[in-house]
Amino acid sequence: MLDTISFAQKQRLAYIDFCLLFKGAIYRQDLINRFEVGLSAGTRDFNLYKELAPRNLSYNSCDKRYFQTPEFKPLFEHDAKRTLTKLANDISDGFDAIGDIHFPVEAPSSLNVPDIFIVARLVQAIINNKAVSVIYTSLSSGSGARVLVPHSIVDNGLRWHVRAYDRKSQSFRDFVLTRISKVTIKGTPEEYEQARADTEWQRLIPLQLVPHPKNVEHPTAIEMDYGMENKQLLIEVRSAMAGYLLRRWNVDCTERATLLGAEYQLWLQNRFTLNNVQNISIAPGYRKD
Structure with missing residues (x-):
C-alpha cells in the first residue's frame, strides 16, 4: 500500500514512525503543526498508519497521544548515519525513510555505524529524562552491565558517543555507541545525575x-x-x-x-x-x- 499513496502522505507516515521510534510517543497535533495539515487529514494519516502497522502504537486517552508499543517494528527503514546527523542538528522530518534527494557530496568514512535501535532507545531516555540499563564493552574491563543516565548524543568526528552519568564510577563520562549492545529504559534519575549537574558539559x-x-x-x-x-x-x-x-x-x-x-x-x-x-x-x- 505504501507504493500507492502520495509522496506527501508517505512523508507524514514516516514522521509518525520516526517520532514513535525516537521519542516513544507522538501527539496528533505534532503532525498537524509540522506539516500544516488540517485535523481531518492528520486523523486520516494516523488511521492509515494504524492500518499498515496496527501493533506499532496505542492511544492513551488521558494523555491524548499515541505511544510506542513493546511490539513496535519500524514501518520505514531509518538510515543510521543520516538520522544521527539530523538528530545532531535538531531535524526530524521523516524524509530519510522515504528517499531524500541524494546530493553529490561525500564525507570521509567513519567507523562502524551504531545500531539504530540502540540510538532510538537512548534518545527516548534523553527526551523523557530516564535512566537506562545497558550492556557495555569497554577496553579496560570488557563486557558488563551498567546503569547510565544519558543526556546528549555526541559526534567526536570519528565515533558517536552518548554523554551520560555512570552509576558504576559515579561520574559523567562518554560511552561509544557501537560498544552498547542492549538498552533497557528504567526510572527517573536523581538531580545530581542529570545534565545540569555535569560541570564539564555546562x-x-x-x-x-x-x-x-x-x-x-x-x-x-x-x-x-x-x-x-x-x-x-x-x-x-x-x-x-x-x-x-x-x-x-x-x-x-x-x-x-x-x-x-x-x-x-x-x-x-x-x-x-x-x-x-x-x-x-x-x-x-x-x-x-
Whole structure:
C-alpha cells in the first residue's frame, strides 16, 4: 500500500514512525503543526498508519497521544548515519525513510555505524529524562552491565558517543555507541545525575586558534579556511568536547608550537585555558604543567 499513496502522505507516515521510534510517543497535533495539515487529514494519516502497522502504537486517552508499543517494528527503514546527523542538528522530518534527494557530496568514512535501535532507545531516555540499563564493552574491563543516565548524543568526528552519568564510577563520562549492545529504559534519575549537574558539559571554555607559526608558509590561506578575523579564530566549546575538537582539527597545543608537520596547521595560542579541563590528554601535544 505504501507504493500507492502520495509522496506527501508517505512523508507524514514516516514522521509518525520516526517520532514513535525516537521519542516513544507522538501527539496528533505534532503532525498537524509540522506539516500544516488540517485535523481531518492528520486523523486520516494516523488511521492509515494504524492500518499498515496496527501493533506499532496505542492511544492513551488521558494523555491524548499515541505511544510506542513493546511490539513496535519500524514501518520505514531509518538510515543510521543520516538520522544521527539530523538528530545532531535538531531535524526530524521523516524524509530519510522515504528517499531524500541524494546530493553529490561525500564525507570521509567513519567507523562502524551504531545500531539504530540502540540510538532510538537512548534518545527516548534523553527526551523523557530516564535512566537506562545497558550492556557495555569497554577496553579496560570488557563486557558488563551498567546503569547510565544519558543526556546528549555526541559526534567526536570519528565515533558517536552518548554523554551520560555512570552509576558504576559515579561520574559523567562518554560511552561509544557501537560498544552498547542492549538498552533497557528504567526510572527517573536523581538531580545530581542529570545534565545540569555535569560541570564539564555546562562549562564553556574559550579557544584562541591561529595559523601555525612554523608549519604554515602562507597563513592567509588558513585564515580563509576557518573564517578568521584579525588573524585568529575565537570560539567557545564545552569543556567536555574540547579535546575532541582539538584532535579533530590537529591543533598544536604545545606551549611554543613545537609540533612539526603539514597536518598541524593551527596552534592554540591560549593553551592555559586547558589547565582545568578533564580528559584533555587526546589534544595534540598538550601536557599539564
